[in-house]
Amino acid sequence: METTEEHDEHHHLPAVEDWPRGFGEASWWPFIAAFGGAGLYIGAGLFILGNGDEPLVDPLAGPIVFIASTLVFLAGLYGWLYHAFVVDFWSGEASESSGRGLRLGMLLFLGSEIATFGAGFVYYFFIRAGGSWAGTHIPEGLLGAIVLVNTLILVVSSVTLHLAHLALLKGNHSRFVRWLGLTLFLGIVFIGGQVYEYYEFIIHEGFTLTEGIFASAFFGLTGLHGLHVSLGGALLGIVFIRSLYGQYSAERHISVSTVSMYWHFVDAVWIFLVVVIYVGSVVSL
Incomplete structure (x- = not known):
């Protein structure tokens, strides 16, 4: 070695x-x-x-x-x-003293992420309030089964990750690995669902980035979120591989807790995005 x-x-x-x-x-x-x-x-x-x-x-x-x-x-x-x-x-894993710095770093990073997504949503609300929304092309399947299933998948993945973390804190390593593997699988399925949604909109409905102001907001915000979920999936994959080698325990779990913070964040952003972009655009038109 x-x-x-x-x-x-x-x-x-x-x-x-x-x-x-x-x-x-x-x-x-x-x-x-x-x-x-x-x-x-x-x-x-x-x-x-x-x-x-x-x-x-x-x-x-x-x-x-x-x-x-x-x-x-x-x-x-x-x-x-x-x-x-x-x-x-x-x-091995980071010590508890350095772990506090890692958690603080993750909190500061999430603060910058809130500002990034916040800027995107401000742009969306601005164009909605600017009076140029009339005649905007909204795809027919915007609020269809794909987004509903994808939302359920991401919410469940947040629950499974929480259960994995609890299992680790209780010293049940095998259960921790199973729940963590399921979380990673659900994250991959979510990304696949979003890619399929893009395929349906672009190929079958002709809804592209240049279709109008709603299209730019839709692809900009959902694409940004998809990029963050992909990053979260990469982090989960690394943590999962390390878990197979027995790198974590009830006393050493800094990476698990920081990655959990990030994953729960992208979950919360998606719910807000669904309410504002998907539901809000369909209900108001």
Whole structure:
């Protein structure tokens, strides 16, 4: 088995020198992920500007920027998750003292996420109140079985994750692994359901990002949420693999609790999104 010292010699950690002791690892991977994430919005904007009767930019500019930004985002995300969850895999879980810092970091991160989604919802409410909503194309199957089933799946996944965490705190490791595996499975099914919903809207109903102001709000907010669920699924997958190796116990569960905080957050955002985007748009028109 590889020792931690041997592993540290060749893992790609960037700037470990001149970093205050006790403040964790210095890393530029989060900045790379943020740069790629910003490029996704730029690519979407260029795609809109490149379509229509009088395109302002080359129609290929948007897709090229979007694909390149996706690759940059995934590379940054890989590096970020690698250092946060994988590099010290065999050395065990974080101590309780460092765990408090991780929980605080997650709370601060969720605060920034609230601001991000809040900005998106403010945009949605602004265009609703601006008087330009009349004649907006709303797909017929917007409030259909897909979104209802997907909502139920995500809510149940939040419950199963809570049961997994409780089982771990009670020392029942086998039950913890089963509930955690079920949570991961439900998260994957949710993403699959959202992809299928996009397929139905785009292919069968012709409802695309350039269809109108509602379409831009719908795909922007649901796509942003889908990206967060995908990130949560990656985190759950890492935690699940670590659980199979017996990395967690009633005394060592920092990663489980922080990932649970994130998963419950995306669950709450989805419920709010369903009420505002799906139900609100159908009821008011």
